[in-house]
Amino acid sequence: MPRIYLYTLYERIWHWLQATVIIILILTGMSIHFPDKLQIIGFVTAVRIHNTLAFILIANAFLALIYHLATGLFKQFIPERRNFLSMVIQQTAYYMGGIFKGDPHPFKRDQEHKLNPLQKITYLGILNILLPLQVASGFLMWGAQYWPEITNDFVPLVILGKIHTIGAWLFMAFVCGHVYLTTTGPTPLSYIKAMLTGWEEAEENPETRESTP
């Protein structure tokens, strides 16, 4: 089976660090949100871990932003200007039908084109709306003790709390779908392996097209 080098070492470290942090943030967040039902570790420990990991997540996301800007890889997150809708329909059709028939993926992947059109839409929402909202609301909730004027005069804590909660639920839903979609490669584990080794097994007999013109 032919292989392509898809993920650099930095990308892999970044991804797994972010994944670990997000999962622990979800678990500690659940402990904080449902202390009387899901108290695995103590409340104080959960809060401390949650706060610390949140800063690690922010730092990791910031470094990733710089990396993607510096390497120009940020472009792969931007939807194509032409024919994007038809690409979306193509990708959706693949997931709805082609995948069951054993059809190849409609778009070829390489280092500069790792995302299919549906992933682009999803990450556009996550990176531009969900993550910033989650980071900002969490940061302000934590910062309320240092800058109480902000939460008292501008954004009430109750609103921040609700934004952060719904954001957490959406992240959890995303993680479910994200993990499942890693099984849609040539073999169920090939995408996971790719994210571990950097090398992805390319599909045999590919009738593929470039995802970008």
Place this chain on the structure above:
Amino acid sequence: MIRLWPLTFVFIAATALSQQSEHPALMLLDKNEENVLTSGGPVSLYATCGQCHDTDYITHNSYHVSAGLDEMAPPGHLSGERAWDISSGPFGRWDPLTYRLLTAKSEAELDLGTADWIRLFGSRHVGGGPAEISREGKPLEELQAGDDLDPETHVLNPNTGLPEKWDWQGSGSVEMNCFLCHLPNPDNSERIRELKAGRFRWAATATLARTGLVKRSESGWEWDREGFDEDGVCELPIRDPKSGNCGICHALVHYGQEPLDYKHDLDMRATETEGQVYSPQRISGSNMNLAGKDTLSCPWDIHAERLYQCTNCHYSVNNPAFSADKQVNKPGYPSFDSSRENTGDYLERPSHNFAKGSSASILLADSLDGSMRLCESCHDAEKTHTWHPNMKRHLRALACEACHIPRIHAPARSQVDWTVLTPEGQARIEYRGVKGSVDETSSLVTGWQPVLLAREKADRWLSLYPHNIISSWYWVAGDPERPVRLQELKLAFFLEGAYHPDIVSALDENGDRVLSRSELALDTPEKTEAVKKRLEAVGIHAPRIKGEMQPYSIHHNVVSFPWATRRCKDCHSRESRISQPLRLAAYVPGGVVPETIVRTNARMNGELRKTPDGGLEYRPASGDPQVYILGHDRSVWLDGIGLLAILGALAGVVVHGGLRLYIYRQRKKVK
């Protein structure tokens, strides 16, 4: 060891000296500045103390003295007060706990004249102010009763219910009573006896009953020459006020070795309304029948245990020893004001305006709000709460008292119901924190958890403070409305010393023709209507029931770290301490939902809920936009939507993945 003996003697001598008063011997003078031994008259504090102290300055700089006399206005003119309140202080602000209404000058009917106010409420008033000066600023002793119904010269005869002229020249007035606060053992019961008897000018003299200088005889008070030297000079152990002096009017204060005895008494106001007890004694050492007593090894109040006196925080605002770092009513610049008074000036003219906080129920002398030593004046909470993961936020959102007064171990009033009268002609009163009658020493005192209400701190941030809420119901009538006078209530409820037959017929549930305590409740429309008819029968026009809630903030009964609220789950859980309801009433008289008193600084934005047993409880608001309590403030619908999103994602995974697996296996079979 032998070498230490001299030191021991020095220590004993120093201890003995410290118990003695440093006040010089003094001559007790009467109003005409004549020695009381010569005149035989009552002591005049102004003449006696005025030999060295500026008593005029003192009486004019004391909200304990003025008691609201300087904040009076016609009924309906005070912002945020009831329609019938005529002052912000005890002299003129109606209190549902004591019920009687000081009659305004403009009122056609007399309820409480000034002399009756002194007789009834003088037990908690230090004298001077309205007990000495009329509302127009004239000495009361110069007032002559005319034919007009003037509340300053008339009182209501409790037997006939008719106004009577008051003889101020005969009774005298009540001077500010220095002895009450500056003697270690003032005889308050004798003072109150004189006040109730209307012998006002003798009240201060009676306060000296335990000094050996004066004794009661059949003809009145007689000075005892044995207590004076040959020059007519006496020694009195005059000193600065201790907590016990404040406790005479404010709360149960106990410093003795003997076990603390609890008794309920409205004169010990903070104990009655908030269950506050100021004592260094361990709670387990009291005589009370307390639930879990053996485990209560903390003192009633940690500050009392550390021997702090009330005046350490509530000091005279010009006391140079205390006010040095508290710039009351002074600009922020310069940071050090070297022009403050020296001790000599202070002793001559000590302000008797005491530094105060801004409690939810004490409403006079607003200008002094926040002038007292607050917790943060002595404690640096940020240094002692470093264990807390979100310390600053908590210190801002919670007053120290919220965690350090977790529970009150003495009963406090919860409900006062004047819509019915007990056989003694008083309101039916319910207490919280006690099982059974509060009058019975055998009743089990269970204690109670104060409700947390938001109030503005001195720095203007909202913080949660512990409170009690007392709900009161009473009849009002007329336009503008006034509480129905106690005299008419009694007329409606009683006939020849027993309950009126109509009242018995309406309220007697078990048919034994005797009204038990539990039957004294207007908990059905029929009972309410029956009492209303009785009131109308005695001439009350359109009587109706009103209900109100008054929050009382709690700042004493402070416990130290081991007993304070400190487990995260106490607040960060569904059953959070923050949202714990407070039972307001065992029943709702007339079905009338009580309204929060307007003039209070506590935020009562929670909700009232009827309990299944017909009672009423107050549940603090959990949706305050400035407060979001992790683990408690969960939105059910938001969590529902989130859960649905996850279930949706999982369902998609299961269906899609299942189909893929199924097709994969089918293909494999075909191959």
